[in-house]
Amino acid sequence: MMRHFAFAASLALTTALTAAPASAEDRLIDVSTKVEEGTITLTLPKPDSDGVAGRYLYVAQVETGVGSAATNVDRGAPLATGIIRFRRMGKKVVAELENTRFYAPSGSAAQQESVENSFPTATLWVGEIAETAKDGSISFDIAPFLAMDHFGFAQQLGEGYALNKEGSLADPARVRVFPENAEFSAMLTFTAKDAPAELRNVSPASGTIALWVRHSLVELPAQPMSVRTDPYGFAFSVPRYDFSAPLGRSMLTKLAERHRLEKTDPTAARSPVKEPIVYYVDGAAPEPVRQALIDGVGWWAEAFDAAGFVDAFRVDVLPADIDPLDMRYNVVNWVNRATRGWSYGPSIIDPRTGEVLKGSVMLGSLRVRQDILIFQALVGSGLTDTGDPNDPVPAALARIRQLGAHEVGHTLGLAHNFAASSQGRYSVMDYPAPRVTLVDGQPSIADAYGVGVGEWDKFAIRYLYAARTDEEAREMVREAQARGLRFVGDADARGTGAANPEGSLWDDFADPVAELARIMEVRRVALARFDVNAIPGGQDLPSLRRAFVPIWLLHRYQVEAAAKALGGVVAPHGLAGDAVEVAQVSGADQRAALDALMAALSPEALTVPARLQPLLSYGPATDYDYSTTIEVMPTAGGPVFDTLRATEIGAVHVLDSLLDPQRLNRLEMQHASDSEVPSAHDVTTRLLARADGLAAEGAVGRRIATTIALDLARTAREGGLSRSIALQIDGQLARWGERLVNSSGGSEEADWRRGLGALLSDSDKLAAALEDKALLPDVPPGMPIG
Structure with missing residues (x-):
């Protein structure tokens, strides 16, 4: 069945398609191949007065993937789409991509020509013309063009990779030509002396990656x-x-x-x-x-x-x-x-x-x-x-x-709409958190996900497909705004510094702070009941360490959502004349969010139940399996699970959201005009007070306190942080450090205080310590969770 998009693209390929290629008279392009010589010769009509012999839609796709999530080089992935033209220049043929970004559709012919001549095209390849026929048509071997890395694969695979030209070839045996399209396939080989672990994990020969690319020349839509x-x-x-x-x-x-x-x-x-x-x-x-x-x-x-x-x-x-x-x-x-x-x-x-x-x-x-x-x-x-x-x-x-x-x-x-979770699952274009509830005191996933498209999805399809004019579409938007439908796109939702509390990834419900408290209770219950039944019978016991991570960090996305209330600003999308306005989160709501985040930094929240330490310490260690190693928390040696490292990881995650430089900058700005909003100084003061009090809470408390101190010091050195806030943090740390140095006694707490005080009081020593990337642990990957 042909799709109606003005050209009936018949891009069938190799043995996968039963239909035979078109006859010589009914083909988009005259193509001849010599399998033994490896040539793929295109014959194009006589060039026009500008030297252009052919103009097509050029489409490239990944035919065989790399199998590494880190590279995004996946089977079926589109690589390039553009309008390609083949131009004769003397004895050469030039393949160039047109620049379609700049135009003057309602301008005069002179203005249109001026715009076209003001911006560059992209030269993809220059080849030799093999023959010019009596009718002016030209023939050339396109195989070298097909075997080039036009797509930046070498950079995408990682530093050190380069195209191996000897191992990169177009295959004449896989050429297919149809009335609306011509299909070509090429193998590209890349080599590196020192391949990264994620690619050594997928390649049968370390340092060598080969993949196939599909190139398609397609007839441009007539209308x-x-x-x-x-x-x-x-x-x-x-x-x-x-x-x-x-x-x-x-x-x-x-x-x-x-x-x-x-x-x-x-x-x-x-x-x-x-x-x-x-x-x-x-x-x-x-x-x-x-x-x-x-x-x-x-x-x-x-x-x-x-x-x-x-x-x-x-x-x-x-x-x-x-x-x-x-x-x-x-x-x-x-x-x-x-x-x-x-x-x-x-x-x-x-x-x-x-x-x-x-x-x-x-x-x-x-x-x-x-x-x-x-x-x-x-x-x-x-x-x-x-x-x-x-x-x-x-x-x-x-x-x-x-x-x-x-x-x-x-x-x-349709683009993402991360506001859907704040209005009752009203769009599949959000990232939905699995809704975990407590039923009879136990976790339940019976209502994990919604069913069907939501109200936003229905509006968006109507807006995009049913509106016949831009003004008609705008009227639809006004109606949606009047109904209270909200939209939060990627730019307003991603990153720990994002400001809009109505849009987050993998969050749930309308009140992010209340939901954080709820999910913390679910997490507490889940940790209390975590045991060997977390994995199927017969599975290796070290797998428990992998199963434990998403439970330990069950609250991670709701922490990020709640943190957006701090310095939060609701900035709806609209055009001049729309009835929308920007609103700052109230000071009371911001302080409630700060309270919730401080609770997530408590020993109660960050203590791994003692019974889990031996349960998570079954051997062997997991470093033999790359896919597991990247998913688990580091151990204390061999298979011995490090509960205090888990404490640090939990603390780092909360602090990453709380101390984001953009958030602190906004707090300072908002506090200047509204004293009810906590200032950046208020946040850091509370953190230091919490750290000082945690010193007496044993090993867990001191791990949290140390992490707070080091993260504050690191934040003060972030390039995006206001220098005035950075100086405040440095001043607070220095004052606290002086007090810590003067601690008396020989207890663990006193020795810790003097040691931390000495570090905070020595700026050179502190700067050197912060250079160590292992000083504060990396949080194991979470996204994507489903």
Whole structure:
């Protein structure tokens, strides 16, 4: 079935596609190959007056991945999309990418030419013309172009990697040419003398990585899709700068990415569509995951129906004889890696209009297993596959439905909306936290995830696909604002210094501070019941250390969410004339957040139950397994679990959010105009008072206090921190250090006080200590949790 995006791209490939290549008279490009010589010769028509012999949409995709989450070089990943033209220059042929970012669509011919000549193109390759025919057509071997690293793989793989030209070849045997497209494949080989651990872990030969890249030349759409702009940032967009825009108006135009979807009756509020959007789930996804993906991706049919498009969205399993890189098909790829990593929802687009030509979702296969690990540790592995309301497998499949819907939502054009959790699961475009509750005093995952698209998703599809004009879309936004629908995108939600408390990753409920208190209680119960039942029977006992980490850090994302109230500012998205306004979080709410974060730094919160130390110390050590080593906390030697290191890690995580330089800078600014808001000095004073009091709380208390002192010292040296705040912190530490040095007695506490005081009082010694990256521990990876 051909997709309706103005060109019927038949990008089928090699043996995966049953359809035969087109006949010589019915091919996009005249291509001849010599397998023995390794040549792939293109013959293009006589060049025009500018020397251009051919102009195509150029698409590159990863055909075989690296299998390392650290590189993001995954099977099925789009690499490049652009308009390529082949230009004759003397005896050479030049492959160059056009610059589509700058244009003057309503300007005169002279203005359009001026803009085109004012910005550069990109030269990808210069080759030799092998033959010029009597009719003026030119022939050249494109194999060298295909075997180049146009995509920055060497940098992506890591420092030290370089393309091995001798080991990089285009394969003439894999060339296929069709009426609307030509397909080529090339093997690229990269070598490094000192490969990083994450790549030694996946390569059969240390220091050598080989992968295949698909190159496609595609006929350009004869009728480009009409464009829609998205000034709000609700959708992914293509930035273009319009030099013909009226004076006084912005030149920046954000072309919304979206599929071409047309009603059979454009004037009807509800109408069938000329051709539906169809997504296919990779058959490589095993059951029951495959069915869960079909179910979750299929949720979008409801959103399109609500927008007035009847039978506009469908989902099915990709037929076995169809190549997932075929441009005719939107595919949800099932990607395998050696370690868990992110899933993605990239699209291949027409850069001139934002039209989505192919959705190419990549779902990491290990994320569902990570969820099951967490759920088994929470409720016990014995409930797995039992059909119990707390069975970890159905809960993990519920997340897979969400994940499939989420990533496909990106390829439909939708951006993240991290405000959804604050309004009752009203969008799959958030990162949903697994909702863990206490039922009869025990953790429950019976309501871990929601079902179906939410109100925001229905609005966003209507906004993106049903609005026929930008003004009509703006009126839809005004209606949504009046209904109270909120939007918080990536820029306002990511990073420990983010300011908007209404948008966080993997948080839950409307009140982040109250939810932190609730999840801390769930964590307390989960730690109290953690035992060998956290892993399935027959599994190696050292696996308990991996299962323990997400339970110990169960509160990590809610800590980040609560911290955003400190120096918090709600800044809604809007345009001039919209009824929206910025609001600062009240001083009372900010102080409540500070109280909650201080509670998370208490010995009660950061003491590993004594009974768990031997349980987490079974041998052997885990350094033989890279995928486990990167997920666990360091031990105290061999398999001996270090409970006090866990204390430090818990403290560092809270302090990273609390002491973010941007947060402290905002507190200072807000306090200057509102004394009810805690100042940066108030925060650091409370921390030092807490550290001083913890000295008498034994080893755990001193570990927390030491971590507070060192983290404050490190924060004072952060480049993004106001120098006035840095000087305040240095002054506080110096004053405390002088007092500590004068401590008397020979107890552990007194000796610790004098030792820490000596360090804080010696600026050179302190600076040298802070240079040691191991001084404060790294927090084990958390994202993505599902």
